Structure formats: C-alpha cells, structure tokens
Amino acid sequence: MLRIAVLGCGRIGQMHAANLAKHPRAELAAVFDVNRAAAESVAKAQGVTAAGSAEEIFSSDKIDAVLIATATPTHADYIEIAVAAGKAVLCEKPIDLNLERVSACAAKVANAKVPIQIGFNRRYDPGHSAARAAMLAGEIGDLHQVIITSRDPSLPPRAYLEAAGGLFRDMTIHDFDLARFMLDEEPTEIFAIANALIDPKLGAELNEVDSAMFVLRTASGKQCHINNSRTAVYGSDQRVELLGNKGMLLSDNRKPFELRRFTSKTVEASEPYLYFFLERYHEAFMAEIDGFVACVEKGAVPLASFEDGRRALILAEAAYKSMREGRLVRVSEIAA
Amino acid sequence: MLRIAVLGCGRIGQMHAANLAKHPRAELAAVFDVNRAAAESVAKAQGVTAAGSAEEIFSSDKIDAVLIATATPTHADYIEIAVAAGKAVLCEKPIDLNLERVSACAAKVANAKVPIQIGFNRRYDPGHSAARAAMLAGEIGDLHQVIITSRDPSLPPRAYLEAAGGLFRDMTIHDFDLARFMLDEEPTEIFAIANALIDPKLGAELNEVDSAMFVLRTASGKQCHINNSRTAVYGSDQRVELLGNKGMLLSDNRKPFELRRFTSKTVEASEPYLYFFLERYHEAFMAEIDGFVACVEKGAVPLASFEDGRRALILAEAAYKSMREGRLVRVSEIAA
Amino acid sequence: MLRIAVLGCGRIGQMHAANLAKHPRAELAAVFDVNRAAAESVAKAQGVTAAGSAEEIFSSDKIDAVLIATATPTHADYIEIAVAAGKAVLCEKPIDLNLERVSACAAKVANAKVPIQIGFNRRYDPGHSAARAAMLAGEIGDLHQVIITSRDPSLPPRAYLEAAGGLFRDMTIHDFDLARFMLDEEPTEIFAIANALIDPKLGAELNEVDSAMFVLRTASGKQCHINNSRTAVYGSDQRVELLGNKGMLLSDNRKPFELRRFTSKTVEASEPYLYFFLERYHEAFMAEIDGFVACVEKGAVPLASFEDGRRALILAEAAYKSMREGRLVRVSEIAA
C-alpha cells in the first residue's frame, strides 16, 4: 500500500483525501492544513491523523508520497521539500503563477528520484483519453484541427478570482495542457482575445476577464481553437473535438442520467449536464490517483509531468502577451 | 412519360397530384372527384383538366395509370374497372373494410396484366427501408424481435373516425404491413388489446379505441410488438426497431431541423418531431410514386402489392378477434 | 452506524459488501457464505470477519440488519429467522421460486417490527426514478402506455439457467416490478409469449426461453409492454418509456463515457452501453443501500417492499399461465 499524505484540506484536498481512501493500493496516511480545524475535520471523516505541521509529514518515514492541494504560492516550495525528502509528489495545478519560480523549481527537481505528477486531471478523463487513443491509433488519419470548448457553469466568488492569478493561468491552463496533449506536437504560436462579458465589473475592478478565445498552431501547421466562458448555465461544458483527414472524434458532455422529455414544445430534452467540475471529472480524478499510484509503483514518468505543468504556464504567458499586443505570439518569445 | 390520373381530390389526393406533377418520368393527366369543385381546384392548381366522371378517365386512351384516393368503399370497384381497362393502379389503403370484398376483388384481378400497388407508403420510407436492407444484409445476424411504435400526433375529427372502419383497419393496418415487411416471414399468431384512453367517449359512443398494443409471432418464433396511440403531442412518433443476435437497428423519428436548446433546466432540447404524417412521410410518398412508375415501366410486381393489402387486412381481422376473445389468435382462423 | 451483515458472498454479495462498506451511515459488520473460502476472501478484502455460520450472525447483538444474497431457496427461511431475531432485512430477488412459500413467508412476517426490503434495485435507478417522479408530477398528463425494454448483453452460463427458475421468475421479475412501479396502479391482466431464439437448445433441453414479449393492462385500461432478450450485444439495454396525453418520458441507456466517432461510413457512433448489469445499475445499487439504511433509521416501509416481491412473482406465475394457455390471463386467477 502506498502511503499518501494530503496537504491542504480545502474543497479539492477533501475530494482527493476521499478518493485516495478508496484506492485499493493506496492509503491516506495523514492530512495537513494551516487551518487546523479544516485538517481535523477531514482527518476525522477519513479516520486518519491531522499532522501538526507540513514538516511533520515530510519527515515521516511512514509516508511515501504527498498530494499537494494547498494554496498555489506554496506549491513550488512543497514540491522541492518533498523531492528532497524522497516523497513522490502529486501537485495541483498551477505549479506557481510565476514562470521564473516554476523554472527555478524545475532546475532544482531535475534529478528527482521520485515521480512528480501535476494535477491535469483531464488527461485522465475516460472520454478525452479514449479520443486521444483513437486518434493516435490512426482512426481519423492525420490530425488537422482540435477544438476545445471549456466553460464553467458559473462565475466563482470574487475572493477566488482575486487570488486565482487570472483566467489564463487558473482555468485555461487546463485547456492549454489538453491542447498539447491532443495535438501530440508542441504548439509554437498562440493568439488570444478575452473580455469581461459576464460581469463587466471584473474588467474595471480586477483587470480580469471571463470569456476568451484562443488559436494555437504547431510547427507542422496543426490548428487548435480553445473557447472559455465562466458561465454555462446548462452545466459544465467540456468538449474536445479532433478533426483529421479520415474522420472526427468528439468527447462530449456528461449527464447525471439519461432522462429525456418529449412535449409539444421540445423533444429529447435531457437533464442538464453534470454541473460542477468535481462531478464532471469524478472518474478523471479517480483515474488520476490511480495513474499516480501506478507511476510510483513502477518509477515511471507521469502522464502529466512537471514539464507539462511548466509548458502550460508558458502558453498562458504567451497568451497574455498576445492579448496585450493584439498579435500572434511565438511561444519561443516567452523566456522559459 | 407515364400518364397518371388521380381519382379523389381530398387531402391525400391533392398531395399525390402535386407529387406526381414533380416526377421526372410521370405526368398528371387528369383528376376526378365526385365533388366537382374539389376536382376543379386541384385541376387548376396543377394545370390539368378535371374529368366529368370516373368513366371518362377509365375509358381514355391518354391515361396509362390511375391513382385511387377516393373514399374507401369505392376502392375495390375502381381497382377492378381499372384493371379491366388495362390501367396500372396505385390504390390508397385499405382496399376495403370488408375482407370478403377484398378477397373477391383479388380473385377478379388475379390475372391482371398491369401492376397493382397499394399505398403502404412506409415501405418506401428511406429510414425504414434502409433498416430492412441492413437487416437483410445480415448486419444484425438473425432477426429475433421487431418493435413498431406508431403514434399519431392527435385524435382525428369525429366524422373521420365514424367512417374509418376502426383503429386496426384504418391506422394499425400500416403497422401490420410494416410488421410483415420487417419480419420477412408471415406472422402466424396475433394478440391485441385496445382501449379508449384519450377520449373515453369514443368507446361509449362509437365502440372505438384510441390506444392499442399488439404481439405477433411467426412460425419460426420471431416476435413483434406494435403500439399505437392517437395522441403523441410531441409529433408523429414512428419508430421501427429490429433486434437480432448480432445487433440492433433503429429507424427513428424525424425533426424539421436540428436546433438544440441548452438552459439551466434541460439540455439538447430539440424542435418537436414532424407533426403530421404528410410531412413525416413526405420522402416516403415521393418514393412510393417513384416505385410505382418504375414498376409500370418494367412490368414488375410492386413492393407493396395487392396481396400485401389483403394480408394486412387479415391481420386486422385477426387482431379484432383476439381483442374480443382475449386470446392469441392464429391468423389461419380468419377465413381468407 | 447501521451494522449490516452480508449473507452470501457470490458475485452480487461481494458487490453489496463493497457498496455497504462505502456508505457513510452503515458499516459492514460481518459476512457469511456456506463456501467458507468465498466468505474469507470477501472478509479479507473488506477488513471484517467471516462468520462461521448464519446463526452466528442472526444471534449477534452487534448486527442490526442482514443483506441476504444467498441462493434463492434459502431466502424465505433467512427472512423469517432475521425478522424473528429483530434484524432488518434487505433480500435479493426473488423471495422464492414458489409462490406458496412466498405467501406463507408473508403471513409469518406480516407483523414484522423491522423493515423488509426486496432487491428491486431498478426502482432506485436515478433515470428510472426521475421518469416516475416526472410522471407523478403531471408532466405528461394522464399515463396511457408504458414500454419496458429489458435485454441482457449475453446468455448466462447453462448452470445458472438450470437453477434460475425460468426467465420470467429470474429476469422478467424485475420488469414486472418496474411495470407496477411505473403504472402506479395494479395490472389486472397479462399476456405472454416466449421462445428460445438465441439458443434453440434451451427449449429442447431445459424447457427454457430466452426471448419474450408481454402485454399488461390495469383496471383503468393503462397498457404496458415488456420485451426481454438474453442477448443484446450492444450492452445492457434497459429503457423505460412512459406515454401520456401531454407528453412522453424516456429513461434511456447509459454509456461509460461520451466519445462519438464520425467517419465516411457512420456518424455519432458511441461507445457501447454499459455491458453488465452491475455496471449499468451501479448507482441504483448504491441508492438501494441508501434507501435501506434510511428506512431502518426511520422505521419506514421500503420503496421495494416484501409485498412488491410477492406481487412480481404473482405476475410471473400469471405470465407462465398465459404462455401455456395462449390467452390473456386475469392476475386474480393466480391463487395468491
């Protein structure tokens, strides 16, 4: 059994703790949060102990790995400490909001003897990954276009938005990673526009946006479009479309169940899509844990690696540059 | 050009006249209706002449074929006269409400030198016929079960119901024919129940029903279910499902266009299905004409033959007997 | 925490043990199986003890309830013993293959002070129960027709079929219960046909069938069709359709994920449906446990009661009578 501690007992830490507890080859070894009450609550729910400090976890010889779900500014430090302590790492995205910090961290952990996995859970989604597998198997011939639709059901609270680091680093970063994952080739150019359409005050008060469109292109000319919105009232809208010269693949949205209604006004009306990303990507989060456990067991490189986390952030930086300058930006313009 | 006259200028006669006029290898030669004004109206709309009598049409050497869309009690007589006059016949269903009359007519036209086609338009529906073709091509292996859902959008006017001859002879007759068409083997047993659920007064006042369920079986054990309702508020509900030991085929409902709506209440809500059978089966009615023209040109036996019309009526009679006696009736019990 | 023991550690007992272990307000207290090794294996996997005998469980004051998943012939006895011991019961269907035994058991447990729930898991399926709720809320007006499609992906092993008690008692019993649940009124008449189409040897050697069709009707005239097959190669086919005078509701099949393929041959081709009933009805099995725990906590009557189990068996008996006699059978003809 792989003994894993969870650092950070907020919403996503709680979910990971519960998921870990269900894994047949892993066990939740301990939890920690700077908010002691939060840690105690999760510890009690899962029947484990709440560590008094993060150090307690890093220094314990009863812990093999850590799942880092703390506030973003602590991620890079914790990764470095964990690696130094020989603990495998599964760290939530983003690694850091600052690319220089991420690159410095990369240098430090370059020779890590343990796997470091980044929380790009969508790579593990059964639908998305089956789409990619079918594409790699040649089902659609040569890949030409990727369309990623990624819309959250509603605007997060203002406090969240103030700390999140901006739409591109917080939300689109998943889509930048998914774009790289699906294109199977590095994007070399990127273009972005963004606006505060849902809540215009976001722009005036936070210099933030809530609706965005992107175009990416690889060296061989493969094209990718991403669109984002913070308000899809019909549920979590998470689609990936792959067009090739021999066909198309679509990983479509998920419903809680398949009830269809037929009236004199409309037919085939279904239950709204799974609303919150925790439900929408439930299987993905479970598979993410499973993938992590398997990598630690085998000493393999995770499907979502540290470098993947750094590359997605580079794309976010390039996208911001494109938005500011109104032009197609070469990804190589971002000093990585 | 095949010169075809239309007898009967009611709703369905008008449609056939318009469809004929569009066929590249047929021409509408004349129209007739006992209601002179109705005939004149169609004649004017299509730019042809309204015959003064049916005889005028049957005796004309400028007419090759007749499409009989008059009141049901005239069908058998007109078929016999047309055949005697050497005119090919496309006659609306049912041939007659009385099975003895139909069998007598069958005897008279047994050696007809012209094709006689019955208006079982659903055999010509692109979806239904592609389902059958796929089944015959072996796509689903051995056929085991056929499920026919056949529901009209709303109850016809009382006057129509009084003359229609009962649900089984008027409406289900299409489904009995479709069952034979899809089973690719003669049903030997039938069971029926029916009720007046939509308008209970139909039962009390007309001894009529509006909702029914049937089970049919062939000698080799293939099973078929038909369900009927006179009120599907979501549009014409016309589905055919074929289950075999290697798969299933479903000919599904048709929408006028593919607009889907997504709100916080429901997703993928589409425009109601095509409402009226004239719209739902528009392509089928066109293909029916085309099939008729081709049969006359080649002297071939129509896909929907006189005998098919008679067999469907036998099933209706057997179904009534089953309903009255509350038992599985052998089709051979109906003296044909 | 409700302490529940699982009797029977076969396929379905294993699943229930695992599900129970995940419930927040229940705990798996012990397991038992006449096959000691099977019990030990489940006990080890779940970290509980394997009882040496069923009696040990019934007499333990550390056990509040039992989940009976043993061989069918033991069900009625165990229910009686459990009730006498004051343990709440969740018993897999069918209660017994013999209706007299079931009725005798009913008499014995008539004044039970504990809830007795029967394993009609489909009542707890999110899609099916949402369909019923919408119908009861008046969304489709008056209910007229219910269509239940219930097809297993493949024929069970011969040994299973030999002990199962026949298609109607083993498989259709779920659909008979679902029919009662959806009709919201007792069926008073039933008609059945059945054949061995998938494996004709079943008929010759076991007097068993694998394909069946049923028609049921209530006193007020509501109609219900059920169709069964033991081979739907495209996955577990479990649909419920409710037609009313103001609309239709359809609880449709479930896919593992929503990947759609588009080629020059077909479009919108999806992953086959969830194959095995354990996967197809996973949420239903979880909700069934949850419903049971809630009923025990509140002393409430389960959604799927002992009487529901008995009524479904009466319908199975009536259906066999109909099949043998080739007629519509009144349910009251079965001495209950």
Added chain:
Amino acid sequence: MLRIAVLGCGRIGQMHAANLAKHPRAELAAVFDVNRAAAESVAKAQGVTAAGSAEEIFSSDKIDAVLIATATPTHADYIEIAVAAGKAVLCEKPIDLNLERVSACAAKVANAKVPIQIGFNRRYDPGHSAARAAMLAGEIGDLHQVIITSRDPSLPPRAYLEAAGGLFRDMTIHDFDLARFMLDEEPTEIFAIANALIDPKLGAELNEVDSAMFVLRTASGKQCHINNSRTAVYGSDQRVELLGNKGMLLSDNRKPFELRRFTSKTVEASEPYLYFFLERYHEAFMAEIDGFVACVEKGAVPLASFEDGRRALILAEAAYKSMREGRLVRVSEIAA
C-alpha cells in the same frame, strides 16, 4: 407570377432553375449560358427557352427578375445592367473577388429601384434562422460567443480552386456573413490563420490553403470563432453555436434519415451527414428563392443584401491581411 430568368447554367444555376420552377408564385422565364449547350440542356429539362444572349434577357419585357449564377467576374457587370434595366436581382456570392470593383458597383446601384439579393443561402436555413430567432427573442440572454464550424466534405477539383479566389473569398465568405448575421452587431476586429494541411501541394503550387481558423470580435466584445476545412469525410459539417449568459443554442448537422445502428463495437451510429452543400442546404436554397420572391413583391430589402455581400468581402480582405501580418486586424483598416 414573378418571371425570373437564370443566367449561368452550371451546377448551381441548374439547381436554381429547378427550384424556381417549383415556386408557386414564380416562374422560370428563360435561361442563358455562354455555353449554349448547357443552356439548351437546362431549357429543355425545364420546358423554357434558352436565350441567345444575356442582353436578350435584360431587354425582355417578359422578364421581371434575374438570378445571376454565372462566373464570378461577370457578377458585378450583370448586377449593374440588371438594375439599369429595372430587373430585380438575386446574385450568387461573391459579388466580385475585388473589393474595389464591389464598392464601385455599390455606388452605381445605390439608388436601385429593385431589390438586390446576394446568395447567402445559409441565412435562410431553417435551423440557423431558428437559432437566430431564438437568440433575438432573448432565450439565451445576452449573446457572448458564436462558434461556426464550416467544413466541406471534400476538396474541390484543382480547376475550381484556381478560379475561386482563395478559401476566404470563396468558402469562408459564407461564414463571415453568418458571423455578422448571428452576432447581430458588426465585427470590428479579425484574426486568421490558415494552412494547406489536406493537400500540402496547394500551398506550394497555388498559394492556397484548405484549413483555417478565425477569431472575430465586435465593439461590445462579443466573440466569434470560425473553423474551416475542405475535408470532412463524414459529410457537410455546418454547425452554429450561440452562447449567452442564460443558455446555448446549437444548429446542428442534418442526416438524410434517422437510421441508427447498434453493435458490439459502437451504438447509435447514424448515416453520414448530408454530403454535398446542395443537399445540406436544400431547404435553405428553396427559402432563399421564396424570400427573394416576397421581397420583389413587397419592394422590401432582402435579408441578404448587396451591402451584406460587400461586408463579407471586407472581412475576407481583413482576414487575409491578418494572416499575412500575424496580428489582429481592425476591419476599418480595409479601405472599403
């Protein structure tokens, strides 16, 4: 009856001639083509006369309107001549490949006393126009994003591509128009990338592209993405998606019929989409004629006006500029 002559008897002229012939309030008055044989063939098929010259048509007092379906370089001239002759005009897109010529033509016909309609048939598509109507009726609240997917089933012949004027002016021009139609506000900025992915030789030999992505934005910040491909092997892929803060609308693809296949490999596999644009947009082409006839009858401005034709070409020019310069181009940079 509105008497309409068709100029140009190629593929699309033939289709228009046949459509016109079916309109209840229009009649095909004559046809013309520089290829006399082509004109004779259409004339014979439709039972009309083939004019000896275009002038013959423009000077005839038996012709009320012209439908211009000749080679693109003749469009602007014919529009000017027709307007001078007092004939209403329905002209295929594009008006001309040269924006200056279009603007000059605009000046000349500025005071036309007859309607001039441009062949942006997609505005008349039942699904697309119902989506727009629902959006304008407020169904999705404020419009934020428009996604237009527009893919042809296969690459046109080399000869066609050589004369077509480039992807943006030939194919995307429909989507630029649709973007304007759906955004209900003028796009002020545009970004484009394009590649020859399907046939790399197109780039080297014709300086042409076959795959493209665009981002447009209006002054108020509404965002629009268009993607194009010349090879969607699964049929004509023509989708329009409208996202608002209260919901989403999707005008989806069309199938010839609704046959779905279920096997052990895939479920719900449908017939490929209508393949060729003539079939996919059949209803749109019919409605386009109907809209034209109604505009001439009422002296109304067409839904697709001359200015719409000019604006779409401006967007094409701006898109080419964006592609060349790798930046977001303001539409106002194009001297119109």
